[in-house]
Amino acid sequence: MNKKLSIIIILLAVLFVSQSCKKEEAVKQNDVTKHKEFLSTSQDSTITLIKKFMSQLANPSTEDQMSIEDVVWYIEATLNYKYAHIEKVNYSDYISGNMNKKYSLNPDGYIDFS
Amino acid sequence: MYDEFENQLSIEFAKIKSDDKWLIIVDIDYDNINLSMFYAFGDKKVSLVKQAPYWADWYYGEDLGKCNGGGIPSDAANEIDKELRVDFIANHPYHPETRWIANSVIYPGPAIPGGYPFQFSLINPTDVTPQDNKYDYILFYCYEAWPNYHTCMSSDEMDFYYNGAVHLISTLEGFYPNREVVNLKLSDAKMQGHPYTVILHGLDTRFGNWVHVLNDNTYTL
Structure with a gap:
């Protein structure tokens, strides 16, 4: 009788531990999901605009034209979106530089962006 | 135009002889003649x-x-x-799953x-x-x-x-x-x-x- 009771207790304990692990895993998963949901809603239209621009780059049209202000915003935002980490400030070396590129406006005052 | 900036960034990044490097920021600006790109890379993590x-x-x-x-x-x-x-x-x-830009x-x-x-x-x-x-x-x-x-x-x-x-x-x-x-x-x-x-x-x-x-x-x- 005591043996049977011991086995039942051990089985219950195993069941309890395994349920706890599953629950912990579920909580972790839930955290990540929540975090992702938060990000996808809080980034509002910025990321949508960048992604739209990226798809425009992938499928260029000869009719694409933009104001100089938009060109500046989109190129900057897209390069940062794809590659940058402004939060990583724990560097020992900081390497910076500049690049210039001449631009010209079409008769309507826009940049042909094809 | 975008590609030229991206390519230049990639060339400059490749010049850093390190496996522990990253892009910190890009800042694009303009005047009457030029579009200009400022970029900064970080290298070698420290605390x-x-x-x-x-x-x-x-x-x-x-x-x-x-x-x-x-x-x-x-x-x-x-x-x-x-x-x-x-x-x-x-x-x-x-x-760990996110970054800031x-x-x-x-x-x-x-x-x-x-x-x-x-x-x-x-x-x-x-x-x-x-x-x-x-x-x-x-x-x-x-x-x-x-x-x-x-x-x-x-x-x-x-x-x-x-x-x-x-x-x-x-x-x-x-x-x-x-x-x-x-x-x-x-x-x-x-x-x-x-x-x-x-x-x-x-x-x-x-x-x-x-x-x-x-x-x-x-x-x-």
Whole structure:
């Protein structure tokens, strides 16, 4: 009788531990999901605009034209979106530089962006 | 046009001979003729530890180390810069699956004692004796033709010029109420003069909007 009771207790304990692990895993998963949901809603239209621009780059049209202000915003935002980490400030070396590129406006005052 | 900037960025990134490097920020701007791209990369991770107000005495720059030996390859400019990074940039929540980026970046121009566009605002308003190389400006500035020319900054000076930089950044923040600091660099410079030399610190600060994005590592430079 005591043996049977011991086995039942051990089985219950195993069941309890395994349920706890599953629950912990579920909580972790839930955290990540929540975090992702938060990000996808809080980034509002910025990321949508960048992604739209990226798809425009992938499928260029000869009719694409933009104001100089938009060109500046989109190129900057897209390069940062794809590659940058402004939060990583724990560097020992900081390497910076500049690049210039001449631009010209079409008769309507826009940049042909094809 | 986008591709040219991206390619250039990629070329510059490849020039850094390290496996421990990353892009910090891109800032695109324009004038009547040119589009210009500023970029900054970080290399070699270090841990950032708060020092203020307990500073050591450091040489002003050139990676000359501490005045009493050691500390090479760092200097006063680098140590103050690290402190400013902790204060103004390393304050956003970290999550392993995300990163932060900047957009709508604005650069007010370099803050250099005696230089445009901050030539007046960088003068220390509480300095009783101008042009004596003792706290004449809120950023470090030493001119060989004036008395007390020195290359070693005492711990008191470190604290004063750190607070000067904090004051300057906070003042600039007031000009851009909808933006935050997204990048900064305090660096040293030496202008070898004929016959007098100037050694100084300058501060570059960029303001913009922080955007939190998922770090899915889809793109690499």
